[in-house]
Amino acid sequence: MGKIDRHIKKYKVNYLSIVLLLIAYYFCLPKQLFKDPTATVITSSNNDLLGAQIAKDGQWRFPHNDSIPEKFKTCILHFEDEYFYKHPGFNPVSIAKALRDNLKSGGVKRGGSTLTQQVIRLSRKGQNRSYVEKLKELILATRLELRESKDKILAYYSSNAPFGGNVVGLDAASWRYFNRNANDLSWAESATLAVLPNAPSLIYPGKNQERLLKKRNRLLKKLLSNAIIDSLTYNLAIIEGLPQKPYPLPQIAPHLLQKVSKSHYGQFVKTSINKPLQEQVNHIVKAHYNQLSQNEIYNAAVLVLDVKNRHVLAYVGNTPTDKTHQNEVDIIDKPRSTGSILKPFLYAAMLDSGDLLPHTLVADVPTQFGNYNPENYNKTYDGAVPASRALSRSLNVPAVRMLQQFGLDRYHHYLKQLRLKDLKYPASHYGLSLVLGGAESNLWDLCKSYAALSSTLNHFSETSSEYFENEFTEPTFLASEVIDFGQKTTDKTLFDAASIYLTYESMKTVNRPESDESWEFFDGSKQIAWKTGTSFGFRDAWAIGTTKDYVVGVWVGNADGEGRPGLVGVQTAAPILFDVFDVLPNSEWFAKPFDEMQQVSICKWSGYRASPNCDVIEEQYIQQNGLKTKPCPFHVLIHLDKNETYQVNSSCEDISNIKHKSWFVLPPLMAHYYKTKNPFYKPLPKFRSDCFGDASVSIDFIYPKTNNTIFLPKDFDGETNQLILKIAHSKPESTVFWYVDETFMGSTKAIHELAIQPKVGKHIITVVDELGNEAKRWIEISK
Known part of the structure; x- marks a missing residue:
């Protein structure tokens, strides 16, 4: 034991030095080799490139990619480092040959670096090419070999090698020079990119092209000699041309890219976007923009959501207009005046609370609340109109009267439950104009709300008539994100399923745009619940529609808020809406939620629950809370003479000659306007002159x-x-x-x-x- 102690004491300095060297060797390699900023890259749900935003340093450098295409991998190994999978990070034979050649020439004629050493050199950018630096690279290369797998090292190289100009990495080079994914490159294209990092300046057109072509073809010849490719592939490959100029990177969803970069800057993000659909919607928006711009309407936005998983399928934040008209502004999340797009929520809330039945007659007469004087778009009045038709025709006066009846604070509470983030003020700030566009919202929140209502109906039908606690959740544009709808419950989240279903039934009957000549045929093939909106001053036009599977939202206008004649929802936004639904798959209509409904007798003429005086009765399914509504107030039992010409009573006619008849009677102001649109409306007959006890007058x-x-x-x-x-x-x-x-x-x-x-x-x-x-x-x- 003493002998060992003496040995350690004698050589402890040596041992300590060895330990320190091993520690230094262990920690000599930075934990993160590359810290350069990278581009923000988004792809579709099928990994198709949608767009990229250049890195902060002005380089097209995609985020690190561990996946290397086999063709490029084969080419780079045969060109740069055939013994890559056999050496420990450096190749002594290659180093000896390089040293011999360089000493003979008196300069650096040959590098002799392995791919591992090149990775180290790329990570230590800016270092002088010297023998001391070469020694450092060799040491660091061996350390890298101990820490990472060979494939990982190769991935480091392919993601950070220079490919000419401001193009860094295989993925960026593939798109810039060949306009396609690296996995889709041919042998000739893969060989071209394999030889480029060795001399990146050769990519530029001119005299360098001949040198680049020779380097590429020598590599292809080597692949042929090693039986990697056959003669036919070789002959076809060498006749392929070289790239002449960089391609612009795809910009299929530029505004989504802008949105993604705010939260995932410099990352590779796989989105939920359906690329074929996105391209079709882009084309639709461009076609309509070309027409709308003739009326100095320059901006539009479209959002398509998948109801079932709440994924964003298409995201068009603006038209392909110019900078003067703010083409870079993403309209989808910008607050705009809502117009009538919030009316369905009032209708659903009144159904849900039992204040209304689907076809109850509501007053449509000149109305004034203080200084507020709402008017219908066409400046006319129907006197009385079914609530469902008031919604489908987007009549303003009935909507305001319904809101006044329902209560402004109650309605505001429902809207807040929808999580409309631009609804920032108390109900009193908006007043009764809240239902006509007095508030602001954005396309994202509105589409989210309609998707939540549709999903509520779907889930209610798919489960044992149950709801989900987290139905009103945010949509996502991330393909990997799975929406958590929360726990099942028998309690409604906001509106009960029956109220939503009846609201959608009313919205389904809205007339299609006049330009769609075959909308009746379209109606039968695709049943859509949809609503338009137009803000005051013709500044914002909206159209939002939903089926069982999809929600499509459209906004049209000018980003600077300038109003234009003709900027009306049904004329400008609705045609885009139906063009988008045209390219979406057909959907079945929503299942009727019978468990939340009750079959009752309804007065055909008034839409109220039938009273004993109602002469024409229909059996209809209404929401459960609809049982709280009062019976029909418009049918009265009157007494007529035997010819049914005059009203009579016992003071002037024998009881045996009196006929009893049900009569549909509206209040005088409602009747005044109602009879102009309903020629079959008959006012009450006069009392015969010899009768006493005249009925009440209004x-x-x-x-x-x-x-x-x-x-x-x-x-x-x-x-x-x-x-x-x-x-x-x-x-x-x-x-x-x-x-x-x-x-x-x-x-x-x-x-x-x-x-x-x-x-x-x-x-x-x-x-x-x-x-x-x-x-x-x-x-x-x-x-």
Whole structure:
């Protein structure tokens, strides 16, 4: 034992030196060899290149790729390092030959470096080519061989070798010089790229092309000699030309690339994009842009989602316009005025809460709430219209009246549950205009919301009538991401399945764009629930549609917010929507969620639950909460004479001669407009003159509206125009007396209209009929 101790003591310095050298050797190689910035690269779900964003240092350097195509691998080994899989990182024979040749020539004529040494040299960029540096490379190469596999080292080389100009790495070179993936290169193309790192300047056109061609063909000849390729392949390969100029990299989804680079900069990202679909949508947008730009409408965006997995299938953030018209702006996530695109959510919320049935008649009459005076797009009124038709026709007045009835705060709460991130203010900030475009949202959030509703229906049908807790989740553009819909539950997430289904049934009946002459045929082949929207001032046009499998969202307008005549959802956005659905596979319609529905008797004319007075009844399936709605208020039982000409009662007719009949009666203001669109609407018959106990009378103003401020313009002669007063009377044959500020102005009968010329200031209009029934309205006349 003492002898060993003396030996260690005698040579401890030597042993310590060895240990220190081994430690230094172990740590001499950096953990990360290459720290250069890389390009952001996105591919489709099938690994097709969609686009790339150049690295920060201006180099086309793709992220590291461990996969090396066999053809390139064969070529690079036969050209650079045939003993690669046999040496420990350096080749003594090659080094000796290089040293001999260099000493003879007095300069560097031959390198003798292995591929492993070249990887080290590439990682130590900027170092002088000297024998000392060569020794360092040799040591580091052996260390790299101990740490990494041969294939990994080869992958380092192919990902970082220079290929001329600002092209670095095999993947970038393959696309820049041959416009295809490295796995798809021919033998000639693979050989060309194999010889390039040895002399990258040869890629440029001109006299260098001949040298490059000779180097490539010598390598191909070597492959033939080694029986790697046969003579036919060799003969075909040597007649292939060389690349003449770099190709631009594909830019199939440039705005998605822009979005990906924000969160995955410098990474290789496999997206969920369906490349053929993306290219078709690009073509559709370009074709429509060419037409729209003639009307100075320059921007549009399209988003296509897969309902079942919530993957983004196509992402077109803008048109192929120019920088002047902000072609680089990604519209999909930008807030824009919503127009009518939020109306279906109000309809669904009212169904869900039991405030409405699908076809309940709602008022469509001139309406004013304070200073807010909503109007329909066509400036006309239907008097009364089924709620489903009000939605499909996108009527503004019924929507605002429904919102006022439902409650602004309640509706705002539902919208917040949809996670619309641009809905930043309380309900009072938006007011009743919230349902007509008073708020802002973006195409991403809106498509996400419709996809969540469609998915809710799908899941309800696919499970035992259950919902998922996390239905309203964010879509994803990452192919690897699997959406977690959460746990199953019997409780609805937001809207019950029946309310969503009935909403979609109403949206399915929307008329197609006028330009689509065969939309009836299209309707039968592809059933789509869809909605358009147009913002105030014709600044934003929307169209969003959904089937069981897909959601397509379209926005059209100008990125700078400039409005244009004709920038209307149904005219500009809807044609794009249906062109996109044309290239998508057909989908079955949603299954009816019977477990959330109840079959009840519905009054055909009013859409309410049938009352005993309803004469025409239909059996329909409604949402469960619809049972809370009141029975039909518009059918009354009246008593007629035997000829059914007059109303009578026991004061003027024998009971045995009285006929009892159900009659559809609307309030006078609704009836006034309703009968202009419904010629078969019959007002109540008059009471026979000898009868007493006349039924109740109702009077309502058609014009002016409540608390209205009116400006009376002057005509060409300088005379102030008159103000035309109008009322609706449930018994038009009555005589009505008109007063302005208690001053009698005249009387009317049958047609209740009166022209007056009031002075500037506040006035009260009073109307009184011959039975003493009256109505009042305050107005203000301004200069």
